[in-house]
Amino acid sequence: MAKRAGVSIATVSYVLNGSRKVSPELREAVLRAVEEMGYIPNAVAKSLREQRTRTLGIVVPDIGNPFFSALIQAFEACAREQGYRVIVASSEEDGSLEEDALLNLTGRQVEGIALVPTQDLHNPPSKQVPLVVLDRLSRSLDVDAVGVENEASAYLATRFLLEQGHRRILVPASDLRLTNIQERIQGYLRALEERGLKADPSLLVECGRGPLEGVRRRIAEAIQRLQPTAVFPITNRLTLATLRAIRELGLRVPQDLSVIGFDDFEWSHLLDPPLTVVAQPVEALGREACRILLQRVLGLSGQGVYQVRLPCTLEVRGSVGPPRRGA
Amino acid sequence: MAKRAGVSIATVSYVLNGSRKVSPELREAVLRAVEEMGYIPNAVAKSLREQRTRTLGIVVPDIGNPFFSALIQAFEACAREQGYRVIVASSEEDGSLEEDALLNLTGRQVEGIALVPTQDLHNPPSKQVPLVVLDRLSRSLDVDAVGVENEASAYLATRFLLEQGHRRILVPASDLRLTNIQERIQGYLRALEERGLKADPSLLVECGRGPLEGVRRRIAEAIQRLQPTAVFPITNRLTLATLRAIRELGLRVPQDLSVIGFDDFEWSHLLDPPLTVVAQPVEALGREACRILLQRVLGLSGQGVYQVRLPCTLEVRGSVGPPRRGA
DNA sequence: TTGAAAGCGCTAACAG
DNA sequence: CTGTTAGCGCTTTCAA
Numbered sequence: 001m002a003k004r005a006g007v008s009i010a011t012v013s014y015v016l017n018g019s020r021k022v023s024p025e026l027r028e029a030v031l032r033a034v035e036e037m038g039y040i041p042n043a044v045a046k047s048l049r050e051q052r053t054r055t056l057g058i059v060v061p062d063i064g065n066p067f068f069s070a071l072i073q074a075f076e077a078c079a080r081e082q083g084y085r086v087i088v089a090s091s092e093e094d095g096s097l098e099e100d101a102l103l104n105l106t107g108r109q110v111e112g113i114a115l116v117p118t119q120d121l122h123n124p125p126s127k128q129v130p131l132v133v134l135d136r137l138s139r140s141l142d143v144d145a146v147g148v149e150n151e152a153s154a155y156l157a158t159r160f161l162l163e164q165g166h167r168r169i170l171v172p173a174s175d176l177r178l179t180n181i182q183e184r185i186q187g188y189l190r191a192l193e194e195r196g197l198k199a200d201p202s203l204l205v206e207c208g209r210g211p212l213e214g215v216r217r218r219i220a221e222a223i224q225r226l227q228p229t230a231v232f233p234i235t236n237r238l239t240l241a242t243l244r245a246i247r248e249l250g251l252r253v254p255q256d257l258s259v260i261g262f263d264d265f266e267w268s269h270l271l272d273p274p275l276t277v278v279a280q281p282v283e284a285l286g287r288e289a290c291r292i293l294l295q296r297v298l299g300l301s302g303q304g305v306y307q308v309r310l311p312c313t314l315e316v317r318g319s320v321g322p323p324r325r326g327a
Numbered sequence: 328m329a330k331r332a333g334v335s336i337a338t339v340s341y342v343l344n345g346s347r348k349v350s351p352e353l354r355e356a357v358l359r360a361v362e363e364m365g366y367i368p369n370a371v372a373k374s375l376r377e378q379r380t381r382t383l384g385i386v387v388p389d390i391g392n393p394f395f396s397a398l399i400q401a402f403e404a405c406a407r408e409q410g411y412r413v414i415v416a417s418s419e420e421d422g423s424l425e426e427d428a429l430l431n432l433t434g435r436q437v438e439g440i441a442l443v444p445t446q447d448l449h450n451p452p453s454k455q456v457p458l459v460v461l462d463r464l465s466r467s468l469d470v471d472a473v474g475v476e477n478e479a480s481a482y483l484a485t486r487f488l489l490e491q492g493h494r495r496i497l498v499p500a501s502d503l504r505l506t507n508i509q510e511r512i513q514g515y516l517r518a519l520e521e522r523g524l525k526a527d528p529s530l531l532v533e534c535g536r537g538p539l540e541g542v543r544r545r546i547a548e549a550i551q552r553l554q555p556t557a558v559f560p561i562t563n564r565l566t567l568a569t570l571r572a573i574r575e576l577g578l579r580v581p582q583d584l585s586v587i588g589f590d591d592f593e594w595s596h597l598l599d600p601p602l603t604v605v606a607q608p609v610e611a612l613g614r615e616a617c618r619i620l621l622q623r624v625l626g627l628s629g630q631g632v633y634q635v636r637l638p639c640t641l642e643v644r645g646s647v648g649p650p651r652r653g654a
Numbered sequence: 655t656t657g658a659a660a661g662c663g664c665t666a667a668c669a670g
Numbered sequence: 671c672t673g674t675t676a677g678c679g680c681t682t683t684c685a686a
Contacts (some may be wrong), residue, residue, distance in 0.1 A: 007672080007673090008671090008672070008673045008674075009663085009664085009673090009674095010662095010664095010665075010666085010672080010673065010674080010675090011671095011673075013664065013665060013666090014665095018664085019665080020666095020672090021671070021673085022671075023671060023672085024671085026672080028385060028671085038453060038455070040374075040430060040433050040434045040453075041434055041663085041664080042434065042662095042663050042664070043431075043434040043435045043436065043661090044371060044374050044380060044435065044436050044662090044663080044664090045373045045375050045662070045663035045664040045665090045678090046663080046664055046665075047371050047664090047678095048369075048371045048372050048662090048663080048664075048677095048678050048679070048680090049663080049664045049666085049678050050374050050664080050665070050666050051678070053371060055414075060579065061401035062400075063396060063399055063403060064396060064397055064400040066393060066396070066686085067394070068401075069390060069391060069396035070391055071401075072390055072396075072415070073389075073391040073396075073417070074392035075514050076390060076415060076416070076417055077419075077518075080416070080417070081422075084430060085414050085416065085432075085435070086333065086414065086415060087382075087412050087413065087414050087415075088399070088403060088413060088414075088415045089403070089407070089412065090400070090403055090404065090407070092404075103367060104370075104412060105369055105412075107367045107369065107370040107372040108412070109369060109370065109371050126365060126367075128365070128367065199679080212593075226680065240593055240594065240597070243597045244597065247596075247597065266539075266567055267567065267594055267598065268665085269574075270567070270570045270571065270574065270598050270599065271594065271597050271598055271599060272597065272598060272599030272600065273599065317355065332675090334656085334657090335656070335657045335658075336657090336658095336679085336680085337656080337657065337658080337659095337680095337681080337682080338655095338657080339680095340680065340681060340682085341656090341681095344681085345657090345680095346681080346682085348655075348657085349655075350655060350656085353655085353656080368679085368680075369678090369679050369680070370680095371678090371679080371680090372662090372678070372679035372680040372681090373680055373681075374662095374680090375661095375662050375663070375664090375679080375680075375681080376661080376662050376680045376681050376682085377662085377680080377681070378662070570660085619670065642678080
């Protein structure tokens with residue numbers, strides 16, 4: 001390469017990295033040559049040599065979901081600030097695509113991976129690369145993890161509905177095998193219990209993670225059959241499906257039915273009506289995951305695992321009111 | 328490494344890649360050793376050797392914006408299907424971050440870059456890597472590009488408003504230096520002209536790309552001062568700001584004011600009221616960008632440049648009605 | 655059918 | 671202060 005500068009290949013490295021004192025003349029020559037030929041150092045070679053790629057990976061189930069894209073945004077921002085780039089992979093809620101992604105990222109020598117798993121992780125998928133589990137935590141996996149206080153926040157939301165007088169609260173859930181979903185349900189149940197109410201199991205409807213249309217139909221059917229006075233869908237997709245179902249059924253919110261959604265986003269208060277939601281601190285989640293990973297990279301985290309649980313907030317807007325008379 | 332298998336390093340490569348016939352015995356031995364030690368080939372070394380990284384880059388101004396995240400989603404899906412991974416970078420609407428990202432990705436030897444530029448590109452940022460400009464196309468840059476028919480779709484939307492009887496249509500714009508914004512404005516103007524109407528320049532308000540709050544304020548102020556009967560914000564951020572402004576002013580849509588937004592997303596028809604929008608074919612945009620890039624990689628695209636323009640559709644929902652009497 | 659060895663572009667140890 | 675060189679882990683000639 002830039003022997004154009006009439007110097008050794010090593011010298012180029014030295015001036016470009018400032019890793020050694022170089023005389024002004026050579027320095028100049030190198031810089032000029034670099035400029036002239038638009039030389040850009042090959043980061044692949046550099047990575048191979050240094051055994052550092054300055055790359056992180058993040059694997060989410062669905063890039064298009066605003067919650068996950070917000071997670072990616074925060075993760076990327078944090079990484080960039082520390083001089084890292086991030087490879088984004090989607091598992092499409094498919095375990096084998098997830099496995100592929102994990103293997104592929106590991107092979108690419110990313111220095112850390114943030115994973116929102118498609119299923120609860122029971123054993124870490126190889127200890128080759130630092131991993132942080134995001135959002136969908138397992139009950140007791142000994143690995144770094146960042147999630148929210150699912151139980152507490154669902155409890156809070158449910159209590160709010162109970163305080164408004166609701167007794168029949170429909171809870172659309174996605175996949176009961178996921179611990180975070182279970183936790184949210186626990187919170188819901190605890191709020192009921194606390195009031196001495198018995199939970200009607202049929203009010204808990206598992207909708208799966210399939211196409212929105214099917215989810216919507218299932219929820220619509222449940223609303224009609226069970227006549228709840230409130231609905232508390234516990235993911236943002238379920239919230240979307242719920243609102244569609246309600247719209248389709250011609251019900252008014254909150255007069256006919258109150259709704260508390262899950263996850264906040266910029267458009268929530270522009271919905272009809274402004275949606276009361278459990279807001280996850282998504283920015284903090286993404287950044288925290290990144291920080292934990294970089295911490296591991298630098299080796300300045302001990303043996304113990306980080307198990308961060310961030311609180312959610314209840315954003316009260318217009319979609320909750322007292323239950324309909326005679327319900 | 329897997330001399331554990333008692334074979335040469337090359338043989339491992341052969342069996343793992345199937346790049347040469349290997350006797351069943353050795354084959355077995357290699358596979359077993361690989362399995363035993365959980366060996367994962369180092370893709371960095373492979374990339375260096377093969378001069379192929381199987382990696383694409385995409386640079387967008389804001390990962391959190393649903394339009395861009397949908398773009399990323401489609402781009403990633405297409406890339407993954409072809410065995411590529413994608414590095415996602417955000418420019419945060421900042422030219423120098425964009426430049427950084429471009430340089431960095433180039434250094435990482437990505438095989439192609441999709442770029443939504445912060446400013447119109449006037450000369451390609453180095454010919455080192457195939458580039459496709461996405462969404463924010465320049466008027467006449469000789470480079471691969473994928474965008475939408477901005478002029479035609481804004482024309483369509485405006486004509487729809489005119490047909491409803493609107494004459495004072497406020498058009499919040501982000502940054503008039505962007506060609507795609509200019510094109511949308513052209514479409515708006517053409518629709519007016521066609522009806523023999525003279526455009527009131529003050530109805531075109533440039534709001535910049537700053538914080539939402541400022542944009543909202545500017546739009547609210549314009550609505551109050553100019554008393555339009557319809558608003559046609561020409562990006563999704565402006566649409567968000569517009570709806571907030573309207574909410575704040577206590578106006579009813581469409582009784583007091585009609586709205587056509589830009590960009591569709593899953594929640595559009597759950598807004599209050601269901602939002603009529605110009606829908607960009609965002610999935611197609613992302614996939615097309617990816618396809619063009621991979622085409623270039625394979626060298627099966629000639630000298631000429633691709634300049635794809637996809638049509639938008641007008642999704643008519645409830646936010647447009649006839650103008651208020653006496654307006 | 656297999657192995658030895660060169661070399662991808664870089665950094666860092668070692669010499670001068 | 672600067673250059674030479676080994677070697678990161680892989681693929682791929684070239685020999686055997």
